[in-house]
Amino acid sequence: MNGTGAVDVAVVGLGFGEDFLPLYAAHPSVGEVGIVDQSRERLTEVGDRHGIAARFTDIAEVLADARWDAVHILAPVAFHSSYALAVLRAGKHCACAVPMASEIADLHAIVAAQRESGKNYMMMETAVYGREYLVAEEMYRKGELGGLTFYRGYHIQNLDGYPEYWRGYPPMKYITHALSPILALTGNTVADVTAYGSSKLTADRVGSYDNPFPLQVGLFRLADSDVVADVTMSFFQTARSYVEGFSVYGDRQSLEWSGAPGEAMRLFELQPAGPAESPKGSRGRHARESVLEPPDYAHRLPEQLARFVRTYTLESHDGGPVTTKTAGHGGSHPYLVHEFISSIVEERPPAIDAVTSAAWTAPGIVAHESALGGGERLAGPSFDG
Ligand SMILES: NC(=O)c1ccc[n+]([C@@H]2O[C@H](COP(=O)([O-])OP(=O)(O)OC[C@H]3O[C@@H](n4cnc5c(N)ncnc54)[C@H](O)[C@@H]3O)[C@@H](O)[C@H]2O)c1
Structure with missing residues (x-):
């Protein structure tokens, strides 16, 4: 941290990573923002657009410089675990795009490195800060869903034509968007898995x-x-437009959300039994269906970040036009940045700390093993203690 107590952050990987630059720049507790990308061309283009002077082609330059308090990793998946370990071992706070890692041993290593370093680790899981999750959480906490009966999560995306490293990627190893909402909602971990x-x-x-x-x-x-x-x-060979959503079913109310851009959330409210309430008389209870428009919850953010939850404008520092952007992933990005930075300033673990990140990532790795074994039932690993 610099003399003013502000956190200096370096963002590594400027594909998805570019979306986070204006958020760190706007956060009241962030000092300097630096950028790292192995592509010099991308570094120049993005650095000029956002007016960022501190530019590096190798994360090692940031790790060797005590000026940087925190690093947010948004390089391709294969780098997540080795970079997270390097960041923590360099004595810096670490945020990382999902998934935390692709192997169970790497999850354990990051959990151990976080403990040894005393620095914060946070997996930046967009699915638990999007407005659709936030409304589900509020309704669950207030008891409006009743007791939970069932959860369904789905992530169907076509990765043909994506960078080569995605070819044949095991879908379950990227499970966190589809599974973490139920784990965040209930605070539970996964006991065991059967997958095909x-x-x-x-x-x-x-x-x-x-x-x-x-x-x-x-x-x-x-x-x-x-x-x-x-x-x-x-990730392949499924004829469906992109969906990344969840449905959560309670014994009083349920929410279904396909996660397809533009598709509304549907709310189902089970009506009392009896002829007056049900079109079919006393057979079965009618579930009243309506569309639910989730609020933004922007009041939970510092005013400098509140404008980034829906549609926002960005000025370009390279003389380009002002652009209008639609907030990605349900408006979750400013919440993630705020939680990561606040946890550092307040010297507390972030909401998605290393153990939680591992517990949300591991079930997918185990599910992939189960699927390779033809549906073998396997225990979810524990990261406590
Ligand atoms: N909802 C979400 O949470 C979400 C959404 C999109 C992507 N992601 C994750 O974010 C990460 C980045 O995704 P992307 O689509 O931008 O990836 P990408 O493959 O497009 O690469 C992003 C950038 O990283 C740079 N890069 C590659 N290797 C690097 C290295 N070793 N050091 C520094 N820079 C490097 C590339 O030049 C590129 O500019 C991935 O891990 C992905 O899984 C998460």
């Missing part, structure tokens, strides 16, 4: 991973709970 692969990757889509499946489906039994979560993940 469905269909077969075409020969041209098989990558360097041990994965023959375009789609994987899993059942995740929650620990200390009677609830089972059903999660579907697909």
Whole structure:
């Protein structure tokens, strides 16, 4: 931290990472923002657009410089675990895009490195700060959903034409957007997993991973709970527009949200039994259906960040035009930045700390193993203690 107590942050990887630059720049507790990208061209283009002077082509330059308090990793997945370990071991706070890592041993290593460093680690899970999750959480906490009966999560995205490292990627290893809402809602972990692969990757889509499946489906039994979560993940060969959503079913009310851009959340309210309430007389209870428009909850953010939750304008520092942007991932990005920075300033663990991040990532890695084993039931690893 510099003399003013502000946090100096470096953002590594300027694809998705570019979206976070105006948020760090606007945050009242952030001092300087630096950028790292191995592509010099990208570094110049993004640095000029955002008026950022501190530019590096190698994360090692940031790690060697005591000026940087925190690093946010948004480089490709293969770098997540080694960079997180390097950041923590350099004595800096670490935020990282999902997934935390792709192997169980790496999750344990990051949890251990976080403990040893005493610095903060936060996985930047967009799915638990989007407005659709926030409204579900508020309704659950108020008891409006009643007791939870079931959860379904889904992430179907077509990765044909994405960078080469995505070819054949095991969908379950990217489970966090589809699974974390139920784990965040209940505070539970996963007790055990049974998963299957469905269909077969075409020969041209098989990558360097041990994965023959375009789609994987899993059942995740929650620990200390009677609830089972059903999660579907697909990256190839599924004819569906992009969905990244969840449905949560209670014994009083339920929410269904496809997660497709522009598709509304639907609310179901179970009506009392009896002829007066149900079109079918006493057979079955009618569920009244309506569209739910989630609020923004922007009052939870500092005023400098509140404007980034829906549609916002950005001035360009390179003489380009003012652009209008739609906030991605349900407006979650400013919340993630605020939580990460606040946790550092307030010297407390972030909401998605290292143990929580590992507990939300591991079930997908285990599910992939289960699917390779033809649906073998496997225990979810523990990261406590
Ligand atoms: N909702 C979400 O949470 C969400 C959404 C999109 C992407 N992501 C994650 O964010 C990360 C970045 O995604 P992306 O689509 O921008 O990836 P990308 O492959 O497009 O790469 C982003 C940038 O990283 C740079 N880069 C590559 N290797 C680097 C290295 N070793 N050091 C520094 N820079 C490097 C590239 O030049 C590029 O500019 C991924 O891990 C992805 O899984 C998360």
